[in-house]
Amino acid sequence: MTHLLAIACREIEERAFVLVAAIAIALVSLVVLVIPHGTFAERRGGVVILGTFLGVSFTWALAVILGATLVGRELSDKRLSFYFTRPVSASAIWFGKLIAAVVLLAVSFAIVHAIPLGFEVHEWRTMSTMTRPFAVAAILTIAIVLMLGSHVVSTCVRSRSPILALDFAALLLAVGFFIATTEPLALAFAVPPASNVAGSYIAAFLIASIVGGAWQLSRGRIDARRNHRELSKFVWSMVAVAALTMFAYSRWVLAAKPADYTTVAGAQRGNIVWLHGTARGFYPEFLMNTATGAFVPAGRSHFESGDVVAVVAPSETLQNAKLAFEGGFQRPSDWTLTITRLARTPERIAAFPLSGRIETAGVSSDGSRAAVVADQILTVYDTRSGHALASSRVGWVSSASQIEFVTPDVARTFIADEPTHTLTVRDFDVRTHQWTAVAGPIRLMNPFLYRVAGNRLLTRGSGEVELRDLRDPKVLQTFPVGRDDGIWIMRDGRQAIYHYGRPSSVEIRRDGVRQRVVGFGPEVESVRVVDEIGDHRLLIVTHSPSRNEGYDTTTYILDANTGVLSNAMPHVLAAAAWPGSIGIADDAADRALLHRETGKIDVIDLRTGAIGHPSS
Amino acid sequence: MSGDAIRIDDLTVRYGKRTAVDGVSLSVAPGAVYALLGRNGAGKSSLVRCMLGEQKPERGTASLLGQEAWTHRTSLMARVGVVSEEADAPPSMRVDALARFSASLYPRWNRAAFDERLARFSVAERARFGDLSKGQKKQVSVALALAHEPELLVLDDPTLGLDVVARKSLFEEVIADLADRGTTVFLTTHDLAGVETIADRVAMMADGRIVLDEELESLKARFRRVRFAAARPAAVGNLATTAVRSWGTGTEMIVTNYDPASPVDAAEVAPMSLEEIFIAVTDEEEGAR
Numbered sequence: 001m002t003h004l005l006a007i008a009c010r011e012i013e014e015r016a017f018v019l020v021a022a023i024a025i026a027l028v029s030l031v032v033l034v035i036p037h038g039t040f041a042e043r044r045g046g047v048v049i050l051g052t053f054l055g056v057s058f059t060w061a062l063a064v065i066l067g068a069t070l071v072g073r074e075l076s077d078k079r080l081s082f083y084f085t086r087p088v089s090a091s092a093i094w095f096g097k098l099i100a101a102v103v104l105l106a107v108s109f110a111i112v113h114a115i116p117l118g119f120e121v122h123e124w125r126t127m128s129t130m131t132r133p134f135a136v137a138a139i140l141t142i143a144i145v146l147m148l149g150s151h152v153v154s155t156c157v158r159s160r161s162p163i164l165a166l167d168f169a170a171l172l173l174a175v176g177f178f179i180a181t182t183e184p185l186a187l188a189f190a191v192p193p194a195s196n197v198a199g200s201y202i203a204a205f206l207i208a209s210i211v212g213g214a215w216q217l218s219r220g221r222i223d224a225r226r227n228h229r230e231l232s233k234f235v236w237s238m239v240a241v242a243a244l245t246m247f248a249y250s251r252w253v254l255a256a257k258p259a260d261y262t263t264v265a266g267a268q269r270g271n272i273v274w275l276h277g278t279a280r281g282f283y284p285e286f287l288m289n290t291a292t293g294a295f296v297p298a299g300r301s302h303f304e305s306g307d308v309v310a311v312v313a314p315s316e317t318l319q320n321a322k323l324a325f326e327g328g329f330q331r332p333s334d335w336t337l338t339i340t341r342l343a344r345t346p347e348r349i350a351a352f353p354l355s356g357r358i359e360t361a362g363v364s365s366d367g368s369r370a371a372v373v374a375d376q377i378l379t380v381y382d383t384r385s386g387h388a389l390a391s392s393r394v395g396w397v398s399s400a401s402q403i404e405f406v407t408p409d410v411a412r413t414f415i416a417d418e419p420t421h422t423l424t425v426r427d428f429d430v431r432t433h434q435w436t437a438v439a440g441p442i443r444l445m446n447p448f449l450y451r452v453a454g455n456r457l458l459t460r461g462s463g464e465v466e467l468r469d470l471r472d473p474k475v476l477q478t479f480p481v482g483r484d485d486g487i488w489i490m491r492d493g494r495q496a497i498y499h500y501g502r503p504s505s506v507e508i509r510r511d512g513v514r515q516r517v518v519g520f521g522p523e524v525e526s527v528r529v530v531d532e533i534g535d536h537r538l539l540i541v542t543h544s545p546s547r548n549e550g551y552d553t554t555t556y557i558l559d560a561n562t563g564v565l566s567n568a569m570p571h572v573l574a575a576a577a578w579p580g581s582i583g584i585a586d587d588a589a590d591r592a593l594l595h596r597e598t599g600k601i602d603v604i605d606l607r608t609g610a611i612g613h614p615s616s
Numbered sequence: 617m618s619g620d621a622i623r624i625d626d627l628t629v630r631y632g633k634r635t636a637v638d639g640v641s642l643s644v645a646p647g648a649v650y651a652l653l654g655r656n657g658a659g660k661s662s663l664v665r666c667m668l669g670e671q672k673p674e675r676g677t678a679s680l681l682g683q684e685a686w687t688h689r690t691s692l693m694a695r696v697g698v699v700s701e702e703a704d705a706p707p708s709m710r711v712d713a714l715a716r717f718s719a720s721l722y723p724r725w726n727r728a729a730f731d732e733r734l735a736r737f738s739v740a741e742r743a744r745f746g747d748l749s750k751g752q753k754k755q756v757s758v759a760l761a762l763a764h765e766p767e768l769l770v771l772d773d774p775t776l777g778l779d780v781v782a783r784k785s786l787f788e789e790v791i792a793d794l795a796d797r798g799t800t801v802f803l804t805t806h807d808l809a810g811v812e813t814i815a816d817r818v819a820m821m822a823d824g825r826i827v828l829d830e831e832l833e834s835l836k837a838r839f840r841r842v843r844f845a846a847a848r849p850a851a852v853g854n855l856a857t858t859a860v861r862s863w864g865t866g867t868e869m870i871v872t873n874y875d876p877a878s879p880v881d882a883a884e885v886a887p888m889s890l891e892e893i894f895i896a897v898t899d900e901e902e903g904a905r
Contacts, residue, residue, distance in 0.1 A: 002720065003720075003721055006717060006720040006721060010706075010709075010713075010717050013713070014706055014708055014709070078702065078704070079704045079706075080704075081670060081698075081700050081704045082704040082705055082706065084668070084669075084670045084689070084693075085668060085670070085693060085696075085698035085700060086693055086718065086721050086722075087690055087691065087692075087693040087694035087721055087722060088690065088693075088721055089690045219672075221669070221670050221671065221672075222665070222670045222671065223670075223671055223672075226672070
């Protein structure tokens with residue numbers, strides 16, 4: 001330790017002139033104060049801006065210079081014998097020099113930033129959203145990375161060894177591996193794990209170059225080429241270990257499945273539940289068939305019909321990965337549409353590329369057809385060949401629009417128009433390329449407030465809910481509903497009206513006449529009917545404020561005939577279909593019960609009310 | 617463990633395809649002054665670097681004071697003083713700072729002896745090392761190398777580039793210290809005249825190999841320049857010669873096994889300086905190649 005400190009002090013003494021340079025640079029920014037332009041406050045701001053710019057530039061430039069001369073210069077000048085002919089270990093030489101460089105860097109940084117950071121706190125706050133400690137830590141961390149990188153480059157280049165070509169190849173390999181590791185993570189929006197990978201690469205490099213410095217001097221001593229060889233071996237070994245570990249880690253992350261959720265939530269349409277939550281350090285989304293337990297990743301958007309799901313996901317391209325990292329995934333250049341039947345064993349039916357801005361899509365229940373609205377054009381594809389069978393311009397459609405297949409050759413479009421808040425239903429015949437009007441325009445309270453269940457269409461206007469049979473588009477029934485109420489149309493024709501605000505309640509009506517009301521305590525903020533079990537029991541979910549997670553959910557079974565609440569399931573969310581304020585039973589056989597705090601997933605049989613696992 | 621101050625076994629150093637040191641073995645007894653002679657590029661500096669644990673040999677070992685040099689370099693350097701071929705101290709350091717720094721690294725440090733040597737060399741303590749003349753730099757290096765009272769002193773071409781006065785002063789300094797403490801000295805040099813006065817044993821290196829390793833006295837005793845008046849001398853007998861030169865009716869030979877007990881008849885016999893022996897030996901090696 002004494003030797004290390006002696007070397008550090010000697011090195012600081014030798015390079016103390018950089019501190020004088022730092023003082024000079026720090027004073028330069030004060031020149032702004034004497035410029036006869038603007039108010040004093042403006043000039044004070046100018047000092048902060050110029051001082052910060054000069055300070056950061058000086059610190060980083062100094063880091064590069066200190067790194068390049070850490071040992072590289074003495075090695076090439078053959079002056080390291082000065083240390084090696086004295087009783088000091090290679091580690092003491094390296095760490096003494098390193099400590100000296102870090103001290104010089106930190107002190108210089110403090111000097112050059114004293115004026116911009118200390119001159120006026122207010123200017124700093126208005127310049128940046130970063131806190132001062134974070135900014136200081138970031139600048140110094142970058143400086144240290146630059147210094148160590150410069151040391152490695154200097155050692156390698158100054159040796160003039162042919163190994164430099166191998167270094168370059170190793171660098172390309174490391175970059176390639178990094179891309180191969182992070183690209184799939186970016187495409188899966190696994191940003192925290194991708195950050196972990198990047199952080200691990202940087203940490204591996206830092207550790208490799210810090211420990212590697214002692215290693216190179218210990219094994220290479222005064223021989224520049226041997227120093228280079230040993231440093232390269234050490235750095236690339238560490239980077240290789242990090243790269244392989246991170247590759248395995250990324251594959252482990254991406255192999256997450258619904259059983260790995262530690263928190264979960266979701267929504268369900270038919271038997272397909274869209275799951276999202278936390279698993280393996282990120283937020284994977286899946287589509288799962290509640291009847292079979294089979295699942296696939298949900299991609300960026302998804303559409304389902306029966307047990308067939310169509311997933312639109314960004315193609316695995318570097319451009320898409322970049323867009324994902326930037327969070328600007330609005331217009332990726334390439335998509336892949338994958339159609340899978342979620343039978344007990346998932347069966348991939350087709351996968352083919354798409355391009356453009358995809359607004360909505362649909363898939364036939366046999367998986368043979370897919371319809372996609374992209375860039376205002378509806379195209380129907382034969383999924384097995386990937387060929388377009390027919391297309392037609394539909395104009396601008398909102399994301400609330402849907403496509404269903406009446407038959408594999410007839411695509412039914414539910415076009416929700418946002419400016420007019422109307423829904424128009426039309427059929428497009430693939431064989432004749434002809435459109436047939438089915439219903440509408442129907443007024444909606446907002447473009448999302450409609451629900452399709454087979455041939456039945458439920459729409460919500462400003463004060464009423466209408467039920468239609470699309471085979472005969474006249475209105476079957478109209479139900480008056482309050483603004484803060486939702487409605488569930490039961491199989492026997494009764495209506496369950498649920499009140500959202502406090503006090504929450506569920507009211508059972510037949511032909512508009514109240515039969516009974518079930519109230520909830522003041523802790524319940526809202527209640528919602530999710531589905532119907534058998535012909536008289538309702539699956540309901542209550543929401544209560546929660547200190548831990550914003551709100552808590554409890555799922556109950558309500559007997560509509562007696563008004564008795566049973567089977568209270570705290571912290572469980574029965575996966576509902578959207579929109580939440582109107583409901584009608586669809587063809588679902590089960591409903592997912594999501595244990596929000598543990599990530600466990602159960603299903604409830606909608607005929608019997610039995611609860612089990614998705615695959616049972 | 618041998619009792620040798622220096623022991624080198626089968627040491628080989630290669631730079632790419634070139635062999636700089638080729639299976640060299642030698643040993644130096646404690647208290648001896650051992651001079652390694654050789655032309656530029658003979659492999660002396662590579663050998664010294666391996667000996668000091670600065671460079672790992674391709675093959676073989678170098679031990680100092682009973683310890684393997686590569687493995688035990690740090691602890692060994694506390695017992696060894698080194699004067700490098702090139703003065704390698706940082707140019708910006710002042711001499712007194714250099715002494716303070718060095719003192720902090722050694723378990724013992726004779727500051728008085730260091731100051732005394734500086735005074736004898738007329739080197740100012742506050743002078744920057746880079747501002748000193750080449751001779752003064754060497755003198756400071758010697759003073760630093762001796763200040764921790766080493767058991768072994770290694771000097772790699774210490775007189776390179778020095779003038780006659782500086783050279784004389786350097787050897788006198790070494791000799792004076794040796795007289796005081798009986799330190800083992802290993803030096804490589806071109807300065808054969810200087811070595812002749814202090815070395816106990818000399819070795820000559822050519823092309824990476826030791827071609828001669830002998831006590832200086834016996835070396836000088838067996839090498840003679842012998843001149844015959846006749847062009848074809850009849851009295852050569854068992855004399856081994858390394859060079860024969862004829863002129864007119866006379867002949868001159870360099871004899872490598874001269875025995876004073878068996879004088880050569882009809883000949884003029886003259887002793888040879890170390891420099892002459894060195895030239896004769898290295899010329900012969902060159903001729904053999």
